[in-house]
Structure formats: C-alpha cells, structure tokens
Amino acid sequence: MTLSESSAGQERVSSKRRSALLAGCAATVLMTVAACGGGTASTTEKDGFAQAPQKDGALTVWVDATRLAAAKQYQQLHPDVKLDIVSYDGNANGSNYLQTKVQLFNRTHKGWPDVVFSSQNNEVTWAVDAGFAAPLNKGLIPEGTLGNFAKGANDVCTVNGTLYCLRNDLSQAVLWYNAPLMKKFGYTVPTTWEDYQKLGEKVAEEHPGYLVGDAGDSFTPEIYLWASKCGANHITGPKAVSVNTTSEACTKMAKLMDALIKNKSMSISGVFSTDFTKNEADKILLMPGPAWFGGAVFKDGLKTPAKQIGVAPIPQWKGDTSTSTGNVGGGTWLLSQHSTHLKAATDFLKWVTTDNAYQGEKAPGFPAYAPAAENWLKAQDASGYFSGGLGALKDASGQVWPGWGSGQFSQEAIWAATVKPGLTQGKSIVSMLPAWQDSIVKYAKSDGYKVSQ
Amino acid sequence: MTLTLSSTGSARRRRRGPARQSRAGAAFVAAYVILLIAFGILPTGYAVYFAFTDAGGTFTGFANFITTAQDFRFVDAVSHVAVYLVLWLFSLVVFVVGLALLLHRLASGKAGQALRFLYYIPGALAGAASVLVWLFMLDPTVSPVSSLLGTLGFHTFGEVIAPGNLALLFTIIAFWTGAGGWIVVMYGALNNIPKDVMEAAHIDGANAWQTAWRVQIPMLRKWIVYMVILGFAGGAQLFVEPQLLSLASVGVAGRDYSVNQLTYDFAFQMNNINGAAAVSVELLVVGVSAAALFVARSGFFDAD
Numbered sequence: 001m002t003l004s005e006s007s008a009g010q011e012r013v014s015s016k017r018r019s020a021l022l023a024g025c026a027a028t029v030l031m032t033v034a035a036c037g038g039g040t041a042s043t044t045e046k047d048g049f050a051q052a053p054q055k056d057g058a059l060t061v062w063v064d065a066t067r068l069a070a071a072k073q074y075q076q077l078h079p080d081v082k083l084d085i086v087s088y089d090g091n092a093n094g095s096n097y098l099q100t101k102v103q104l105f106n107r108t109h110k111g112w113p114d115v116v117f118s119s120q121n122n123e124v125t126w127a128v129d130a131g132f133a134a135p136l137n138k139g140l141i142p143e144g145t146l147g148n149f150a151k152g153a154n155d156v157c158t159v160n161g162t163l164y165c166l167r168n169d170l171s172q173a174v175l176w177y178n179a180p181l182m183k184k185f186g187y188t189v190p191t192t193w194e195d196y197q198k199l200g201e202k203v204a205e206e207h208p209g210y211l212v213g214d215a216g217d218s219f220t221p222e223i224y225l226w227a228s229k230c231g232a233n234h235i236t237g238p239k240a241v242s243v244n245t246t247s248e249a250c251t252k253m254a255k256l257m258d259a260l261i262k263n264k265s266m267s268i269s270g271v272f273s274t275d276f277t278k279n280e281a282d283k284i285l286l287m288p289g290p291a292w293f294g295g296a297v298f299k300d301g302l303k304t305p306a307k308q309i310g311v312a313p314i315p316q317w318k319g320d321t322s323t324s325t326g327n328v329g330g331g332t333w334l335l336s337q338h339s340t341h342l343k344a345a346t347d348f349l350k351w352v353t354t355d356n357a358y359q360g361e362k363a364p365g366f367p368a369y370a371p372a373a374e375n376w377l378k379a380q381d382a383s384g385y386f387s388g389g390l391g392a393l394k395d396a397s398g399q400v401w402p403g404w405g406s407g408q409f410s411q412e413a414i415w416a417a418t419v420k421p422g423l424t425q426g427k428s429i430v431s432m433l434p435a436w437q438d439s440i441v442k443y444a445k446s447d448g449y450k451v452s453q
Numbered sequence: 454m455t456l457t458l459s460s461t462g463s464a465r466r467r468r469r470g471p472a473r474q475s476r477a478g479a480a481f482v483a484a485y486v487i488l489l490i491a492f493g494i495l496p497t498g499y500a501v502y503f504a505f506t507d508a509g510g511t512f513t514g515f516a517n518f519i520t521t522a523q524d525f526r527f528v529d530a531v532s533h534v535a536v537y538l539v540l541w542l543f544s545l546v547v548f549v550v551g552l553a554l555l556l557h558r559l560a561s562g563k564a565g566q567a568l569r570f571l572y573y574i575p576g577a578l579a580g581a582a583s584v585l586v587w588l589f590m591l592d593p594t595v596s597p598v599s600s601l602l603g604t605l606g607f608h609t610f611g612e613v614i615a616p617g618n619l620a621l622l623f624t625i626i627a628f629w630t631g632a633g634g635w636i637v638v639m640y641g642a643l644n645n646i647p648k649d650v651m652e653a654a655h656i657d658g659a660n661a662w663q664t665a666w667r668v669q670i671p672m673l674r675k676w677i678v679y680m681v682i683l684g685f686a687g688g689a690q691l692f693v694e695p696q697l698l699s700l701a702s703v704g705v706a707g708r709d710y711s712v713n714q715l716t717y718d719f720a721f722q723m724n725n726i727n728g729a730a731a732v733s734v735e736l737l738v739v740g741v742s743a744a745a746l747f748v749a750r751s752g753f754f755d756a757d
Binding site for chain 1: 592724
C-alpha cells in the first residue's frame with residue numbers, strides 16, 4: 001500500500017527500494033536452500049560411532065512433563081553446566097513426535113537434542129536406522145555401570161548386541177489395592193485370576209460403583225493380556241513378529257474382562273481420562289497396573305491420601321506353574337550421535353539413570369538401575385505414602401513375561417483405535433480379538449515386518 | 454487501490470499514467486511471483502520429483518503411487534475425506550449464503566453490526582487454537598454445554614468421538630472456525646448488488662424470499678463458486694482437526710483419518726518421503742481438477 005502511494009511522487013526512489021526488497025527476498029530464498037543443503041563437518045571415529053567435532057555450548061535435553069523434575073534437579077546440582085531443557089509429550093501413546101522431529105532434523109542436518117527421554121521403549125526400532133541413537137556400550141558408558149541395571153532391563157535398547165538407550169524405569173504390572181477399603185468391606189486380596197473375577201462379581205453385587213480394575217487405557221492389553229501370556233506381540237527378530245490374539249491365553253483373559261466390564265466393576269474410562277478422575281477417583285478397590293501407577297496415578301493423578309494404597313503380586317491363573325506379569329512402557333533415554341557435547345551429555349545420561357539423588361529418591365517409577373531401585377524402595381517406605389511394603393514390586397521386576405516385545409508399530413495406538421471405540425459402544429473384547437489381530441498384522445506389515453500368525 | 458486514485462490527480466500525471474501503472478503493476482506481480490515460485494511452485498516441483506523417484510533418486514515411474522494406494526489405510530482415508538467434503542461443502546453453501554442474506558437484511562440495525570462481528574471472531578482465532586476450544590466443548594466432563602451433550606445421549610468423551618460421528622464433528626469444527634470469514638465476504642458481495650436492481654424487484658412485488666432466490670443468489674453465483682473451490686481444496690487437505698483429536702483422545706479417534714494424515718505418517722513414521730509426495734501429488738491433482746471443473750461449468754472467468 002505505501003508502495004503505491006509513493007509511486008505518485010518518488011517513482012525512482014521507490015523502484016530502487018523495490019528492487020532492494022526483491023533482492024532481499026531472493027537472497028532469503030537462496031540462503032534457505034543453501035541451509036537445507038548444509039555441509040557435513042569432519043567426524044572422528046570413537047566409542048563405536050563417528051563423532052561430530054566437539055564444541056562448547058548448552059546441552060539440549062528433551063524430557064516429558066514427569067521427567068522435567070529430573071532435568072531441573074540436575075541443573076540445580078550442577079549449576080556450571082549450561083542446560084537447555086525442552087519439554088515435549090515424551091512420545092506417549094505412540095504420538096511419534098520424537099521420530100517426526102528426528103526425520104526432519106536428519107533432512108536439515110541440525111537441531112537434534114543431545115539427550116532425550118521417551119516414555120516408549122521401542123525407540124531403537126527406528127532411532128538406530130535413522131542414525132540418531134549413539135551406541136552406549138562401546139566406550140561411552142562403562143561396563144560396570146551397565147552391569148548394574150536390572151536383568152533384562154536394557155533388552156529393549158539392544159540391537160544386535162549393541163546398546164542404544166538406557167532404561168529409565170521398569171514398569172512391571174502389579175495389583176494395587178486400597179487397604180482400608182478392602183478391610184472395611186471384609187475382602188482379601190486375590191492371588192488367582194479366578195478369585196479376582198469372583199471378587200469383582202461380589203463387588204458388583206455388594207458395593208456397586210466400586211472398581212476392581214480399569215480396561216479403558218490404550219495400554220490395557222499390556223496389563224491384562226500380557227500378564228496372561230497372550231501372544232499378540234511376540235517380536236521374533238529385528239523385523240519379524242508373531243501375532244496370535246485368539247489363543248486360549250488371550251480369550252480367557254478377555255472373557256474375564258468382559259464379565260467384569262458388563263457388571264461395571266471394571267471401568268472402561270481410562271485412568272487418565274477426565275471422567276475417571278472426576279467420578280471414579282475414590283471408588284478404586286483393586287487396580288492391576290504398572291509400577292508407575294503408584295506415583296503417577298494414585299499419588300499425583302487421583303490424589304489418593306497417604307496410607308491407603310498397597311501393592312500385591314498380580315494374580316496368576318490357577319494351576320499355572322510359572323508366575324508372569326505384564327509391563328507398560330518404562331521410559332528410555334537416548335543419546336544423540338550428532339551431539340557436539342558428548343562429555344556433558346554422557347554425564348547427564350549417567351546421572352539421570354543411575355544417581356540416587358534422582359532415581360533413588362525422587363523418581364516416580366521403579367528405577368531400572370538396581371542399586372537405585374534398592375534405595376528407591378527404602379525411600380518409598382520411609383515416605384510413608386504406601387500402606388505396607390513394596391516387596392511385591394521388587395519381585396515382579398523379574399517376572400515380566402518375555403513373550404511380548406517392543407516393535408516399531410505402537411501396540412497402544414492399535415488397541416486405542418481398534419478395540420477402544422468398540423468397548424465404548426458396548427462390544428465385548430472377545431468379539432474384537434480377531435479384528436485386533438487383523439489390525440496388528442496390517443500395521444506390522446506396513447512397517448516392513450514379516451508377520452507369522 | 455490508492456494507485457488508481459493518485460493517477461487521476463492531474464492531467465500531466467494522467468498522460469504518464471498508463472506507463473507508470475503498468476510498471477507498478479509489474480512490480481507488484483513480480484513480488485508475488487517470487488513468493489509463488491519460492492513457496493508454491495518450487496515445493497510442488499520438488500514433490501513431483503519425489504513422487505516419481507525412490508529414496509536414492511532413481512526414477513521409479515508410478516511405483517510410489519501404487520505402494521501408497523495399496524496401503525491398508527488409503528481407501529479408508531479417501532472415503533473419510535469424501536464424506537467430510539460432502540458435509541462440509543453442503544453446510545458451507547447453505548449456511549454461509551443463508552446467514553449472509555440474513556445479515557444483509559439486518560444490516561441497517563445495530564444487530565447486524567454485532568452479528569457481523571460475532572461471525573468473524575472464530576475466524577480470527579488461529580486454526581489449531583480454535584480446534585482445541587472444540588476439544589473442550591465436546592468432552593461432557595468439562596464442556597460448558599454438557600447438559601446439551603447429555604440430552605443427545607453422550608455422557609463420556611469416548612461416546613462423542615465414536616467413529617460414525619467424526620465426519621460431522623469435523624464439519625462443525627471447520628464451519629465454526631472457517632465460515633465466519635466467508636459470511637463477511639458474501640455480505641460484501643451482497644452490498645455490491647446495485648440498488649436499482651433491488652428496488653426494481655421490490656417494486657415488482659417480490660417478497661424477501663423471492664428477492665433472495667431470484668435476484669441475490671443468482672448474482673452471488675461467482676462468489677459461491679469461488680467459496681466452493683477454496684472450500685474443496687481446504688477440505689480435501691483435512692489435517693489439523695483429526696490430528697489434534699487423535700492426540701486429545703490418546704489415539705482412539707482421528708488417527709490415520711484423512712489422506713493428509715496418511716502422507717504425514719508415510720513421511721515421518723515410515724520414513725517414506727517419496728510415498729508421502731506421491732499422495733500429496735494426488736491431492737494436488739484432485740484439487741486442481743475440481744477447481745477446473747467448477748470454473749468451466751460456472752463461467753467463473755467470463756466477463757460480466
């Protein structure tokens with residue numbers, strides 16, 4: 001507009017300005033194009049990967065809202081480290097945010113975070129191929145430290161013998177219960193799934209409205225069906241999966257859930273939904289769930305008062321000889337191959353996964369680093385929030401059924417899109433098992449997996 | 454606009470006017486053309502190049518189009534978008550024209566001014582923000598209109614976002630966020646209808662309905678076509694609404710719903726940029742063909 005006004009009087013000046021403007025535009029375009037093509041600096045082969053030239057500057061750390069406290073604590077204890085803390089969704093529920101961003105950074109050749117937390121434990125299925133995750137057991141982290149992680153904890157981080165991430169916490173499923181409420185109603189904590197179902201039926205009759213579990217989360221299959229040894233997600237190789245959702249192990253658990261959903265002693269809202277927090281928070285009698293339910297759901301989410309929540313082993317099927325339980329996530333920490341602050345990044349990574357100051361005391365979930373876990377259990381006992389000991393958590397950490405893996409496709413996303421809408425419409429889980437299998441197979445195939453059924 | 458005014462300033466200027474005008478015009482067009490090339494044509498060309506090559510840059514013909522079309526989500530996504538487009542374009546044409554006519558009737562009064570402002574407000578909110586407003590509106594636990602949702606039989610967020618409701622929900626959201634601007638545009642177009650035409654209709658005894666149907670709507674035709682073309686292009690690229698809903702519902706609804714989301718998945722989740730480009734090119738072809746059809750059928754570029 002101003003351009004046209006001036007065109008009446010100062011034609012020449014304005015045309016000069018105009019061409020300057022145009023040149024500016026063109027230069028911007030050229031620069032953008034040039035930046036996209038960005039050159040690659042010379043790298044040094046060390047610790048099992050090509051390292052970028054190291055520089056001074058702030059260490060960029062990506063964490064989810066829960067792990068923000070860890071990064072802040074690190075900053076407090078290490079005031080001399082320049083830390084740039086970025087909070088993101090932690091890739092929860094298969095949002096793929098991290099993967100999306102890394103693909104973009106790979107194209108622009110810059111922008112990668114130095115250390116990143118993910119609430120998912122399947123990141124290495126893409127982060128290794130994308131050239132993002134740095135190998136950790138080739139010199140960056142000493143063997144002694146790695147040996148102290150709980151047995152099998154870092155299996156999800158290992159590709160062909162090389163470790164590409166460190167597990168933050170274990171998420172073995174246990175049976176949470178409200179001790180005073182159980183006592184008031186005169187119930188005992190069930191040890192078999194058969195007793196669990198009977199109790200659910202009794203609760204529905206005697207105390208309608210109270211809950212023995214929740215089946216409305218995207219990770220519901222990882223609590224119930226995994227614990228029941230349902231072979232829905234058996235990762236048999238780097239790009240191979242075996243899927244069978246209609247075996248007896250699957251159907252008997254699905255039937256149990258259907259019965260309890262029908263009599264309303266099992267909720268289908270999901271523990272993080274607004275209506276659950278509003279309507280069911282004080283109605284929980286029993287709740288099978290992962291280790292982090294204690295902190296994230298009961299203490300922080302539902303604000304259950306202290307001295308109420310206790311932990312028992314997850315029920316087993318009668319006659320089953322080997323105990324088994326499920327697992328819901330358990331976050332991982334990745335270190336970027338592209339980091340130009342490897343020393344600082346490694347220090348942070350080591351601190352955040354192993355140091356008692358955070359993992360041993362403050363962490364909301366069960367630490368994957370065994371010495372920290374010991375300390376964590378003591379700290380939890382000392383804090384006096386839980387009713388009774390947390391021994392069941394420790395026992396369960398070694399009982400996670402190994403027949404359920406972490407593929408590139410998100411089991412949580414598949415369950416949420418395939419089974420959850422049907423549950424809301426009143427369909428039974430048993431009737432949806434074949435559709436669930438079909439959906440897993442399709443997603444696995446589209447991610448390039450070889451599928452056997 | 455000021456250009457025409459200033460060029461009528463004096464006789465001398467008027468003589469030099471045409472040359473100056475054409476130079477100024479060229480400058481304006483040049484600035485636009487540069488932006489168009491940088492942010493429109495080059496990326497499009499890049500996408501077309503990607504669509505016909507593989508990750509290594511080798512020419513692959515239509516292989517990317519075939520693989521993506523064979524993806525199990527493709528047909529579903531296309532049919533979702535088709536249903537959404539029908540609902541969206543229908544509501545756009547009927548309600549925008551209806552509301553604009555209503556607004557024009559009320560124009561003289563204070564009510565008209567207030568309404569014009571109200572219609573426009575949602576459009577002033579940024580796209581994603583206004584979708585977030587709706588995520589609250591649709592969750593019965595936190596919604597200010599939860600009693601209305603309850604009367605309709607919805608008591609949880611899960612019930613509201615059942616798969617069958619999605620096309621309608623996205624239409625409502627898109628209408629609320631996007632229609633206000635169009636109502637104001639239509640209102641402006643209605644004001645451009647010559648007074649004598651309206652007076653003639655009035656003298657001939659046409660009532661409000663007849664005036665609208667026989668005089669105003671036919672004279673709005675080009676504007677409506679213009680709106681449908683842009684509405685079609687925007688609707689076919691449906692993305693923000695389902696993507697945000699899928700995040701808000703932790704993946705229950707809205708994942709892989711639209712074709713554009715599928716391109717996003719191809720590009721970033723499956724690391725298949727070439728497949729994503731192939732689907733984008735398909736969207737471009739569909740959008741351009743639809744526009745061409747509408748333009749040809751309506752005589753959009755015919756001089757009055």
